[in-house]
Amino acid sequence: MMDLIDLVQTLTSPHPLDRYLELVRPTLTVRDMRAEITNVHRSTPGSVTLTLRPTRQWKGHVAGQFVQIGVVIDGVRHTRCYSPVNPSGRDRRIQLTVKAHPDGLVSQYLYHHAAPGMVVDLTPADGVFRLPEPRPERVLLISGGSGITPVLSMLRTLAAEDHAGEVVFLHYAKSPAVLPHRAELDAIAQRHPNFRIELRYPHRAPDTARVDPDAPWVDLNQPKSNGYFDYDELERVAPWFADAQTYVCGPQSLMDAVRTIYQAEQLEDRLHTEEFTLSLAPVDAADAQGTVNFSASGVSAQNNGASLLEQAESAGLSPEYGCRMGICFSCTAVRRSGCTRNLRTGETDSDPDQPIQLCISAPVGDVAVDI
Incomplete structure (x- = not known):
């Protein structure tokens, strides 16, 4: 069966099969997992509780884990991490409570615009923050x-x-x-x-x-x-x-x-x-020098000490990203040369041709990134 699907994927190139199936019905997918919002409840100011019905690929979650929800806003797909609030299990419904943070693009969008019938991207549940088996006394x-x-x-x-x-x-x-x-x-x-x-x-x-x-x-x-x-x-x-x-x-x-x-x-x-907030290690002012070369785009910019994701966006680029805090790995790109600092741990690394997370990596001097 998978060989047949792979063949169809090849015939539908350059777009995957799911891009065509979603034109028929957004939740009709072969590989991509999605979910339809079936209920929206705004019971408290500043937050919204969504009930989602995932597609057949959903395998359930363990209490404490998170999922990634993807929505398209002004033509750009954005991904954020949210933890289900319903009990563990393979229930065919997922319940998420989303707080609309003042600067939260996705949370504000869901708070104001989520409605029954809306379809969002969904990833399998993940994360090590979870109840163990057997349960503690x-x-x-x-x-x-x-x-x-x-x-x-x-x-x-x-x-x-x-x-x-x-x-x-x-x-x-x-x-x-x-x-x-x-x-x-x-x-x-x-x-x-x-x-x-x-x-x-x-x-x-x-x-x-x-x-x-x-x-x-x-x-x-x-x-x-x-x-x-x-x-x-x-x-x-x-x-x-x-x-x-x-x-x-x-x-x-x-x-x-x-x-x-x-x-x-x-x-x-x-x-x-x-932790769903990013705690940053202090940036040494001496590191904010040199040039950042976004090699795949032919764009260069002076290093200002911010994360590579922020510097790429300031340079007019639109790299893919999700949580912006080092959880979802959506913004991974290859560092071709130079040294970067992990903004969560403060550690530096300069091995060439290594994948790094743009949202939690800052350049130290001259750096070339394949964006």
């Missing part, structure tokens, strides 16, 4: 802001499995109004007495914190809590944290606070993190 889930999505999938998976161990879910949000899936959290807390759900709103005054004293969770800032994460907060919500597996996703400040405590307690092997 004690699980601590910590999230902040839009980092709730992979952690909520873990919580919902444990609830669906009637996990008998202790589970604490600690989430930080700006206000109750922007907290998505609150009804779901309420239902989980009602059904599972061994699950504790702790919600914190650091930006709210303590005397206005508790909005529902009858809620089945511990809501907002407690009398001995300042609403921010610290060691005392950790001991309050999960005094057994040293015996648990901890999963955290959220803003860099929250990630750093959790990581600092676990490093001090020598518990790094029990801490699992997912």
